Amino acid sequence: GExxxxxxxxxxxQEGDSAVIKCTYSDSASNYFPWxxxxxxxxxxxxxxxxxxxxxxxxxRIAVTLNxxxxxxxxxxxxxxxxxxxxxxxxxxxxxxxxQLTFGSGTQLTVLP
Amino acid sequence: KAGxxxxxxxLIKTRGQQVTLSCSPISGHRSVSWYQQTPGQGLQFLFExxxxxxxxxxxxxxxxxxxxxxxxxxxxxxxTLELGDxxxxxxxxxxxxxxxxxxxxxxxxxxxxxx
Numbered sequence: 001g002e003x004x005x006x007x008x009x010x011x012x013x014q015e016g017d018s019a020v021i022k023c024t025y026s027d028s029a030s031n032y033f034p035w036x037x038x039x040x041x042x043x044x045x046x047x048x049x050x051x052x053x054x055x056x057x058x059x060x061r062i063a064v065t066l067n068x069x070x071x072x073x074x075x076x077x078x079x080x081x082x083x084x085x086x087x088x089x090x091x092x093x094x095x096x097x098x099x100q101l102t103f104g105s106g107t108q109l110t111v112l113p
Numbered sequence: 114k115a116g117x118x119x120x121x122x123x124l125i126k127t128r129g130q131q132v133t134l135s136c137s138p139i140s141g142h143r144s145v146s147w148y149q150q151t152p153g154q155g156l157q158f159l160f161e162x163x164x165x166x167x168x169x170x171x172x173x174x175x176x177x178x179x180x181x182x183x184x185x186x187x188x189x190x191x192x193t194l195e196l197g198d199x200x201x202x203x204x205x206x207x208x209x210x211x212x213x214x215x216x217x218x219x220x221x222x223x224x225x226x227x228x
Contacts, residue, residue: 001172032215043117043203043219044156089156099146099207099217100169103156 002027004092006104013080014112021107023090024072030092033066033073034101039086047088048075080111115140117220119204125226131192134223138185138206145187146217147179150201159202162187191225199227 003026013019025033034049050057050064050073057064061080066073077084087108091101118137126132138145147159158171162181179189185206191198201224205217 034215034217036217043221044217045219046216049215091156093215099144099161099205099215100158100171101156101215101217102158105155 002030002092002102004090004102004104006090006107008107009105010108010110012110012112015080015082017080019075019077019080019084019109019111021075021088021090021109022072023074023092023104024070025092025102026071027092028068028071030094030102032093033064034091035064035075036089036091036103037086038089038106044089077109080109082111082113085109085111117204117206117218119202119220119223121223122221123224123226125228126194127228128194128196130194131190132194132225133188133190134202134204134225136187136189136204136206136220138187138204139218142206142208142218143185144207145181145185146205146207147187147189148203148205148219149173150203150222151199156203159189194227196227199225201225 006023031052036044037047038044048062048064050066061078063076087106089106090104093101120135144163146161149157161169165181176192181187201222203222204220
C-alpha cells in the first residue's frame with residue numbers, strides 16, 4: 001500500500017519568513033495530493049491540493065509543488081503569520097479513491113512573533 | 114450549512130467494552146469516511162461508506178466496523194476495546210457524485226479514552 005513520509009516533524013520560523021514542508025510517497029499510481037491544516041483542538045481543514053497532471057499550484061501565500069519522477073511534493077508558505085501556527089499534514093491517494101487518504105505524520109509549524 | 118457533526122465528543126470506556134460513535138455528514142454529502150488519529154500513528158484511514166455500502170477499508174482488525182444509513186448518517190463500532198484504541202476518531206464527508214473533488218470535510222471528532 002501507499003506510504004507517505006513527511007519532514008520535518010517540527011518547524012519554527014520567524015514571522016514573515018518562509019516555511020517549507022516536504023513529503024515523499026511510495027505508490028507511483030497516486031495522483032492526488034492534498035494538504036490539511038489542523039489547529040490545536042480543531043478539525044483538519046484542506047488548505048490546498050494538487051493533481052499529478054500539474055507541477056505547481058498557488059493560492060495566495062501557499063503553494064504546492066509536485067515532482068512525479070522523484071515522488072515528492074512540498075508545501076511552501078510565504079510571509080508566515082502567527083495564525084499559520086498549526087500541524088500540517090500531507091496526504092496521497094488515487095483521485096477515484098480520494099476519500100481513502102494516506103497521511104504523512106504531520107509537521108508542527110510554529111511562527112514566532 | 115451545518116458542518117459534519119460527531120457524537121459523543123468525549124467518552125471513557127474500560128477494556129473489553131464496546132463503543133458506538135455517530136457521524137452526521139454535511140447535508141447532501143453521501144460519502145462518509147472514518148479516520149483514527151493518535152499521536153504515534155497520525156491519521157489512519159478506517160473505512161469509507163457511500164450509499165450505505167462500504168467501499169474501502171483500511172488495515173484495522175475486525176473489531177472495527179461501521180455502517181451507513183439511508184440518510185447518509187454513519188456509525189462506527191469498536192468491540193472488545195483495548196488500551197491502544199484510545200484515540201480521536203474523525204469522521205469526514207465528501208461532496209456527492211464527484212470522483213475528481215477530493216476535499217474531505219472533517220467533524221471535530223470523538224475522543225475515546227480506554228482505561
